[in-house]
Structures are given as C-alpha cells and as structure tokens.
Amino acid sequence: MKDILSLGLDEMRGLLLSKEEAAFRADQIFNWVYKKRTLDFSEMTNLPKALRGELPGLLYFPAMRAVEKQFSKDGTEKYLWKLKDGNQIESVVLRHPGHVTFCISSQVGCALNCSFCATGAGGFSRNLSTGEIVSQVIHMERAIHGPVDNIVFMGMGEPFLNENSVYKAINILHDPRGRNLGFRHFTISTAGIPEGIKRLADSEIDIRLSVSLHSAKDELRSSLMPVNRIHSLDSLREALVYYQQKTGNRITFEYALISGVNDTAGDVEQLIKYLRGIKSFINIIPVNPVNPNFERPTDQKVVDFEERLKAVGFESAVRHEKGTDIDAACGQLRQRRRGKGLERRKGVVVRFGSRNMEVVDNETGGRLLCTMPGRFRMQGIRPIVGDRVEYSLSGNGQGRIESILTRETELLRPRISNIEQILLVLSLREPAVQNVITDRFLVLAEYAKLPVVVVINKIDLLADDEIKEFSEIYGEYYNIHQVSSKKEININQLRDILKGKISVMAGMSGVGKSSLLNTLNPGLKLRVSEISRGLERGRHTTSYVELLQFDFGGLIADTPGFANLELPEIEPDSLKRYFPEIDQESGMCAFSDCVHIDEPGCYVKELIKAGNIHESRYESYLSMYNELKEREREKGGKKYG
Template sequence: MYNILDLSLDKLKQWMKENKESEFRAKQVFDWIYKKNTWDFDNMNNISKVTKEKLKKSFYIEIPEVVHVYKSSVDDTFKFLYRYRDGNIIETVVMKYKHGNSICVSTQIGCRMGCKFCASTKEGMVRNLTNGEILAQILKAQEEIGARISNIVLMGSGEPLDNYDNVMEFLNIVNSEYSLNIGQRHITLSTCGIVPKIKELADRNMQITLAISLHAPNDDLRKNMMPIANKYTIDEIMEACKYYIYKTKRRVTFEYALVKESNDSKECAIELVNLLKGTLCHVNLIPVNEVKENNFKKSSMDNIKRFYNILMESNIETTIRREMGSDIDAACGQLRRSYLKSNNEVKGV
C-alpha cells in the first residue's frame, strides 16, 4: 500500500485508468483531501463504493497524529509534535501574522549535517520524509489552527537539499491548483549549502526564495560551526548563488546566526559586506538559539545592532529576525529532542 499524498494528480489519474476507473475520479478524491480536509475514503460521498474499495486496497492517507501542541504565551506561535505511522516524531511550527499564516516544515527525521548550533542534528539522521509526509504537516496544521496556511518555510528539522527528490515533488504538488495552491513566491527553502543541488535547483527556474545558512564570512570560522564547510567553500557557495540569481532573477537570502565572541565582531561584519557586495541578496540576522550541548551564546543586542548597522550602511539589505515562540523551544529540533529525552528515547539517557 502507498500513501496517496505522495501522488501527483497525473499519477493518480494513471492509477484510475489502470484500474478501469474514470480519470476525473482522481480530481474528486483530491478535492476531498485538499479542499474538504476529508482523510477517510469512506467519507467521500460522491465516490462509488466499488471505487472506494479499490482505493482502500492500494492506498492509505497518512495524516500524522498530534502528540503535543504547544502555544506560545508571548506571540501567536504554535509548535506541533507529530507522530507518523512508523512511530517517528517530527515537529512543525506555525507562526500567525497579520499578513497570513506561515509554517516551518521538517523535511527529514533528524539530520546528518552536524551544524553545531542546531538541535535537529544531535541524534543524527533517521530517514527522509516523503513528499506526502511533508505535505501532511501542512494539512494537519491547517486543521489544528482552523485557518489556511499561506507561506511555507522549509527550515525545520533536516536539510531539504539532502532529500532533494522528495522535496522537489512536494514543491510541485503544494503549488498545484488541485492541492493547496500555495504560490512559489510564498515558499522559502533553506540550505546549509550543498552546491551541486543549488545549481540543480537553479536549473528548474522556480520562483521560490533560496536561503543560505551562511553564519560566517570566511571558511575557517564557518568550519568551526558547520561541517559542510569542509566540503564546500564559501566561494563555491557564492558561485552557486550567483548562478541561482542569474537563472531565476530572484534574490538570495543569507542567514547569519550571531554567536557571542565568535562571528559577531565588527571585523566579521565588514568581511561579510565585502563578500556580498554587488550580489542581489538580503541578510537575515538571527540571535542564535542556545543549545545545551554546545557553548554558543547569543550575541548581545548592542553587537547585533552594530552588525546590522554596518551592513545597512554598506547598502546590504538586512533584517533582524524576530524571535518567535521562545518560550516553547520553537527553534528547529529543540522540542523533539526534549520530548525524546523525557521519554528515554535518546541514546545514553
């Protein structure tokens, strides 16, 4: 049996044809799933009993179970812990804004990138999520908050470009009219910098926003924070980003987590200016999320503002990310890890 959420409309039409059913039934089934939030074939009233039985023999609809919902007391941020049918736990964050609801989805269970400031990677990589499992995070979140999700960020647990094929299929389906119809320009994909995959993504000429987890202005400093820096240099990443800009005409976002007495100096800011000068880009400064297993401390607000001012005065468009859900461990991986530890599911506990 297969998760029907992994199928595109064309693939479900093909299945209908192979099973001696009218192809238009595929659209009817997806209308129930995506438009009417009906996730039980038996409740699809305009589908014949015979067709339902065929569907039930071939497919299931995987909507994860909600293990916990955490609501921030300081802002409109929700964090969901989901459990899939194989027992694995992932997390999804929903941030409610005046302009719409944004969701931060996970693309893998765990992560193998090893970034030292990230809790997602502490237990290593378990497995990739399928495109349908990523999509189901949005469907379930919409049901939970009773509102439509209008913006997607692939910035939860996992490295999206390390799960390239599933993520690309997810993007195609979630953007489709028969599915959630979320425009590409409302989708951001964040990567630590897998250079060949950035170039592949550029060749697709999609209109999503590419965000690079940079976090350092030079290779030596970046290697202390991100193992991926031992494979791909900043020069190689910048070359790939410029190719992405050339192909898509879209600006690239560079994420920069400011760590006290590490990468938050005036000298680092000037070096970052020199690196990005002339590039169609935007810098997102992030007060680092403190993780117990490392000694990274959040930069002071004075240093953050100084860093911001240096970039802005050099005509590098920059924002300071507003901290959302700080009271509910909303940073990627934190809540899942806390849950696993409390249930003695972390090695060594």
C-alpha cells in the first residue's frame, strides 16, 4: 500500500491506471483530499461504491492524532501529534489579521541542538515522510475549519536535512489541481545549511527563505548554534549571496535577542557589517527562555537594537509575540510532556458541575470527580461532555484534568463531543412517526457526519408488511435494527451495537427511548445518583447533557436537545449531499450543478419516476429545499459559510 499524502496527482493517476481504473478518478480523490479535506474514502461519494471499498487496500492515510492541544488567548493553537511509531511532533496555528499561518515540522526532533531551542534538547529521531508533512496541514485545516494562507517550515527539525520530503510536500500542496497554494506562500526556515540554500536557489521552487542567524560573530554563533562549527558564517554568507543573485528574493533573518549575550551595541554593529549588500529583513525575537541560562532583554534593549538597524537602512521588526500563555516555543510542549513525572490516565467527561466534572476511566470504568487547572480558565478552555481527557490523580481520591485530546466529532445541539453513532429511535405505531420527521433526523445526522442506527421500537405491534415498507425506503443506506423493549426482542443485538462506543439517542417523544434504555441496562439512571451529590452544580444551570454508562460497556446521551429539528445552516444547493440516494446519482445529471427541482436532463427525477428513489424521500428533500431557500431569502440572499 502507498501513503496517499505522499503521492502527487500524476503518481496517483498512474497507480489507478495500473489497477485498470480511469485516471480521472485520481482527480476526484485529489479534490476530496485537498479541497474538501476528506480523510475517509467512504465519504468520497462521487466515486463508485466498489472503488471506495477497494481504495483502503491500495492507499492509506498516515496515522496522526493530536495527543495534546493548547489554545492561547490571542488565537494561537499548538498541537502535539502522535505518529504511528509513537514519535511525537508539533505544529502551530498562528492567526494574524486577514490571514492564517501554519508552522509545521519536517523532522522528529532535531540534530542541530541549538542552545535556545527546546526541540534540540530532545534529540533527533528521524525524518518525516512527505505524507506526514502534508498530513499536518490537512489536520490543522480541518481543526480550524478553513484554509491556511501561509506555511512555514519553522517547527521541529532542519528542513534542508530532509530536503526531498519537504520539496515534494510543497509541490503537492502547490499543485493547482489540488490545494493550489502559491509557492510564495511557503517559507523554509534554516539554521544555515549552505548547500541546501544553493540547491534551493537552483531549483524551480520559488519559495521564501528565512535564516536563523542569532549572531554575526563566529565564536558566539558556534556556542549558540553548533551547526556553525561545521558551516561558518563565511560559508553561509557565500550561499546567501549566491541565492540572492539567482533569485533576487529578499531573505528574512531571525535574530533571537538574549540579554547580555547578543544584544549589545557591538553585536548590532557586527550584524550590520555581515548583512551589508544582502537584501534583508531582520526579525527580532526577544527570546522565549526555554534555557534557564538565558534571559529576555529589557524592552529598552529591544528598542535600541531595532532603531540602530533602521538608522542604517535595514528593514526590521520586533516579532509580535504569540502564544505566550501556552507552550508555544518549538519543542516546548513535547519536552514538557516527556519531562513530567506524573502518571496520566485517560477517561471521558460524562457530566459537569460548576467547579468540577465527572470522568469515567477508560481502563477501569470507574467514575471520579476531576477539577480543571487554572490555566484552562485563563485561556478560555472549557471541556464539554464527551471530551476524551488525560487526568492525574490527587491525594484526596479526585483527579485533575491535564489535557483535552482532539475532538473527533462535535455536536452543537446538544453540545457533546466524540459521538461515534446516533441511535435514531422510531415507532411506526403508537405513535406513528411520519417519514418527513425521520428524514429531518437523518439530514441532521448526515450534516454531523455521524453514522446512524435506525431503531424501530415496538415491533410487537407491527405487521411484517409495515416493517418491509419502511425497509424498502431506508434499508439500502441506513442500518435498521428492529426491537421491542416491552417484549425484550433483539435487545442483546442492540447491546452489541452500543458496546464500547459513545452514542446519542434521538427520537420523538413517545417512541419509547426511556423504556428502551431501562431494558438495555436496568437502573441505568439510578446508579449515578450517589456521585451526583459531589457535583457542585451552579444554581443558575437550566439544562445540561450527560453521558450514561452501560454496565456492558459504552456511553450514551439521552437528551431532548437533539429533538430540535430545525435545519442547520445548509446552503439550499448543498442539501442533496445529505440524501445519500440522491447524492450518489447526482453525477449522472446533465448539469453538474443540478439540484433536481426543474432542471432539464435530471437523472435523479428519472429514478424517482421509475421508483428507484422513493417518492416520499424526494418530497422531504423538496420541502427542506424550499424551507432553506425561504430562509436564504429572509436573510437577503446571503449564503451560509
């Protein structure tokens, strides 16, 4: 199998052609991955079902999950990713007015061991693959729900020591047929590898170059940056002059200002002398002291340093500091996690109080109260029910939340994370739930990108033809499970569906949700009453959601919140995506933007006339489409997004 994120479009075409698939299928996959940021072949709905089933045997997405994330008050986000082999790397989201920058890693650790850098203190493990580099970008775009504007290779590692993977990643992300990020939106930050700089100058990749300089004195720079002992300032300058002659591009120089080390008048004069004749921009960075021997200079020292550079005509600026309230420095978060001796356990938040929360431990299934660290409140971080967390045990039998793991999914109504499936409970009698209500539930579930198990309750009241009619409408696209909580029919099979997962139960009033829960796990709600007294609930709490714990393993939310059937902010023309039988056939219509209302050559409407798509489903689609259109008109034609 091949790493899909390490393949360019032409390579992907070649692979599919070798498997006797049409080359344009590669273009469709490329579009899903790089324009829609989809990392699941099953969601690539314009591909044939058979191909979607075969792709996991040909291609894989590199394993990468966030084991910790931090959020700064200024909008900076720091991610610590765990790779398939257990290694960890860091990436940062930097928000600026009008644009977003990703700072990404090129290696696991770094061999250059710069004295002010936390990454070097952890040593070097290996180079990242092209796919692992690209994966950082896609995962962070998914996290921020939007595109990045600039990518800087200024995370862990020296990019020129992993040149092939870095350049291929840039070319993949640059490809106009996919992500289409211009070359000038990429920056390589190097500690000063002369041959790498020269190769960049000779390449066709016209990206930006940034050099970590930090001193223009050989002896001092060698003590700060051991790479200078191999590649002196003279050899570095020769490469920089060559680069500028070949490209004409301005070079950014990073200068970490350290009190009493490189911030004197003599240091700035030496820097001026070294850079004379090189078109430069000098980025002055008051040091983030990860090394206890280094101190940040005074504000006046920083001002004096910058003013002297500007006085002789150099462009310079003091970097606007971001992420000062989190572990934002390169390698800092990874180092802190390695160095912390506290045993961390993992669990799921199942309930909230005003000052603490209830967590179920992953291994033992035990429940305990946990507090939040003060830094969470300072940073405006608030866990929600369903969050997977790491916690440490305190001496009083309670715990302390240390980190919130990445949310795989998140519902807004009810506010709950990491849901793995929705249990849609219906009854066809007493009461008879109308198909239009069922369809709205299903659209909400499709919009949330969550699998649905349709549970028909009270089957002891139904005739076979009633169940058959329902299955003919929904059975091809949804998993239907028939039960009777009263007669305990098929209850064990439903337990198997729920076991080990976090689920949400949804459905209209009267369909038997509560009785079904009590049949699945008698006394389910009674068991949590004792520990509930330990939760210090705020007096003004009006509503909340909680996860109930099954004895057989698994958690479920039973809440009226999901019964709010108001459609989310879907663009009317996008509604078809949430009806799988319509979405699957949309590509056969005469026009690619067909919305299946009154367009000529509509293949979907032909299928409806032939009975291959049930008319009641189309009527629901039409009703919701008109509802969304009316909402759009009321908003003055403003589109959602």
